[in-house]
Amino acid sequence: MKLGIVGWRGMVGQVLMERMLQENDLSHFETTFFSTSNAGGDHPFSKMPKVDPKLKDAYSLPDLKSMDIVLTCQGGDYTKEVFKNLRNSGFKGFWIDAASAIRMDEASTIILDPVNLDVIKKALKDGKKDFIGGNCTVSLMLLALGGLFKANQIEWMTTMTYQAASGGGARHMNELLNQMKFVTDRVMDKETNLASRILEVEKRVTGLMGDPAFPKENFGAPLACNLLPWIDSDLENGQSREEWKASAEGNKILQSVKDIPIDGTCVRVSSMRCHAQGMTIKLKKNIPIEEIELMLAEHNPWVKVVANNKTDSLKYLTPEFASGKLTVPVGRLRKMYMGDDYLNAFTVGDQLLWGAAEPLRRMLHIILENNTRA
Ligand SMILES: NC(=O)C1=CN([C@@H]2O[C@H](COP(=O)(O)OP(=O)(O)OC[C@H]3O[C@@H](n4cnc5c(N)ncnc54)[C@H](OP(=O)(O)O)[C@@H]3O)[C@@H](O)[C@H]2O)C=CC1
Numbered sequence: 011m012k013l014g015i016v017g018w019r020g021m022v023g024q025v026l027m028e029r030m031l032q033e034n035d036l037s038h039f040e041t042t043f044f045s046t047s048n049a050g051g052d053h054p055f056s057k058m059p060k061v062d063p064k065l066k067d068a069y070s071l072p073d074l075k076s077m078d079i080v081l082t083c084q085g086g087d088y089t090k091e092v093f094k095n096l097r098n099s100g101f102k103g104f105w106i107d108a109a110s111a112i113r114m115d116e117a118s119t120i121i122l123d124p125v126n127l128d129v130i131k132k133a134l135k136d137g138k139k140d141f142i143g144g145n146c147t148v149s150l151m152l153l154a155l156g157g158l159f160k161a162n163q164i165e166w167m168t169t170m171t172y173q174a175a176s177g178g179g180a181r182h183m184n185e186l187l188n189q190m191k192f193v194t195d196r197v198m199d200k201e202t203n204l205a206s207r208i209l210e211v212e213k214r215v216t217g218l219m220g221d222p223a224f225p226k227e228n229f230g231a232p233l234a235c236n237l238l239p240w241i242d243s244d245l246e247n248g249q250s251r252e253e254w255k256a257s258a259e260g261n262k263i264l265q266s267v268k269d270i271p272i273d274g275t276c277v278r279v280s281s282m283r284c285h286a287q288g289m290t291i292k293l294k295k296n297i298p299i300e301e302i303e304l305m306l307a308e309h310n311p312w313v314k315v316v317a318n319n320k321t322d323s324l325k326y327l328t329p330e331f332a333s334g335k336l337t338v339p340v341g342r343l344r345k346m347y348m349g350d351d352y353l354n355a356f357t358v359g360d361q362l363l364w365g366a367a368e369p370l371r372r373m374l375h376i377i378l379e380n381n382t383r384a
């Protein structure tokens with residue numbers, strides 16, 4: 011099959027390409043790389059077999075139309091500019107996309123195959139062609155709690171998120187580091203032990219956040235030494251768009267017969283590339299913790315149930331542990347004071363892997379398999 015890849019140079023694209031090279035994915039396709047900025051130019055994969063050595067124009071409808079599959083992690087603006095026109099021009103191939111732009115469209119299927127392979131297979135059987143990666147926080151939550159969703163044991167749940175700077179993109183990650191530098195350069199200099207005058211130093215740090223030179227062009231606010239309890243746009247019903255995605259996308263991924271209410275507060279924190287979330291889960295009945303742990307652990311090969319003790323929680327339930335890994339640790343599993351059918355849980359995962367790139371490359375294999383069988 012002819013595969014066209016758009017957005018390979020961006021941050022999500024780089025993570026995707028790293029995984030595709032690790033898994034030798036390109037060997038299954040005749041691949042063309044596209045660019046929005048350098049059509050006709052070179053790319054780093056040109057020496058690989060069955061790869062077009064030159065970049066094609068990512069806005070050229072005829073070039074895109076000649077592909078069997080277009081996979082894009084170029085972003086929502088690109089999708090909005092190209093997708094409809096491409097379909098209107100007669101493109102009958104598969105469109106695989108990391109962006110949220112057409113995720114909730116009727117024709118789109120949200121892909122997270124360890125959780126909804128049956129939904130994906132049915133969509134393929136029904137002739138659907140648009141397969142879109144889910145929101146990172148939602149995908150990571152579903153992977154962590156897949157066992158409980160599969161057993162249909164969740165009545166409702168809340169998620170309180172701790173989302174990394176990477177969710178905003180490369181410029182945001184860079185800005186976070188610059189914010190940290192801006193502060194530490196001004197309060198620490200060569201002196202590293204400020205404990206004896208820490209209250210005075212804290213005042214200075216907080217004051218620096220209001221300094222006109224404080225770098226906040228991307229986040230719009232200080233994230234270093236701070237947190238931001240709003241992610242994405244304002245839906246003007248009290249909810250942020252990121253919060254809305256939990257229930258809307260979660261239930262679409264699961265194709266729930268009756269929607270499971272999922273809601274909470276999404277917060278940006280100063281971790282670099284892993285999103286964490288604390289969850290309160292209202293179970294349909296009292297299930298013993300050992301049974302819950304087993305259900306979660308057996309659901310998929312990537313989830314890692316972490317024993318609910320201080321040592322293991324601090325070792326495994328952190329962005330430091332999860333960064334660069336496909337493993338999705340879930341822990342702090344305990345019944346809550348509210349009753350035995352209330353479960354506390356905490357999970358963390360790499361938002362660029364399972365949260366963005368991994369479901370896209372796995373979809374390529376699902377399409378190949380489906381094609382072989384057809
Ligand atoms: N960041 C995230 O956490 C997630 C992002 N997504 C989706 O993926 C989309 C892409 O995100 P992300 O990868 O972070 O975006 P980037 O800004 O890193 O990359 C997007 C595109 O920008 C162009 N570009 C311009 N200058 C540079 C440069 N100096 N280095 C690299 N690329 C450059 C490239 O296009 P070209 O080569 O054509 O010039 C590239 O493909 C998002 O808009 C979102 O829709 C989805 C889930 C998570």
Ligand SMILES: N[C@@H](CC(=O)OP(=O)(O)O)C(=O)O
Nearest residue numbers: 109110144145146173177178
């Ligand atoms: N909004 C997410 C990242 C993202 O790209 O989400 P979506 O794919 O739903 O637009 C975050 O900031 O962490």
